[in-house]
Amino acid sequence: MPRTPDPGAPESEHEEEPWLSSHEVAALWPIRTDWLPGTAGRADVRTRRYGGESRGTYGAAPTYYDYHPGDVRRAAAAITEGRVDIPSVWRTDTPEGRRAEFWSIFRFRLTCGVVLALVLLVLGLVVHEIAF
Template sequence: MPHTPDPGAPEPAHEEEPWLDGREVAELWPVREDWLPGAAGRADVRVRQFGGESRGTYGAAPTYYSYHPGDVRRAATAIAEGRVDIPSVWRTDTPDGRRAEYWSRFRFRLTCAVVLALILLVLGLAVYAAVS
């Protein structure tokens, strides 16, 4: 396993290339965006994490990740050649991964439709009660 510096280690001053966000990495790797941090860990890619701090009773703030550009390019080659073990449900180029992506989008859309229907039902009942 290649050695990579600690993610918290300061970067050299000569590095000027900006770190990549999740969408940019998802374009380079055949990995679903939700699983990019896990895949980056398996490929020894340096990752910076922002947010995620506790909000007490209100849960946690969203967590954002940025990825080292040189490590991402190196890992893209390793992933394409199959040298990095990534579960098939994490990938976008396998039937399992495409099926998981389809069902997660389906559940999201179904949830949105149910919430919208409930809102319209409540508004309809409010209007009916006001008119009656």
């Protein structure tokens, strides 16, 4: 795989193209969104990371990534041709990856449904106690 410049290397002031967001890269690569930064590292794609600052007791802020457009295009071909070693569960074009994505979405929706049901139950009990 060709060597790319160091991710920390400064860019010229007059870049030709803006860097790509995670959503734009997800449309180009057959990779699950959660695994884009890991795949970028394996494919030698330069990334810019921002966010993720500590909020003390409240955890950390979300972390966002931008990806170099030329590196993304070069890596897209390498990823689809299988020249980059990526676990099949990270991919959206394998049965394992599609299964993992399905269960991830299912767990999220189930959790939201349970939380909503509990909130409605508590509100119903409060309203019932106030009315009677």
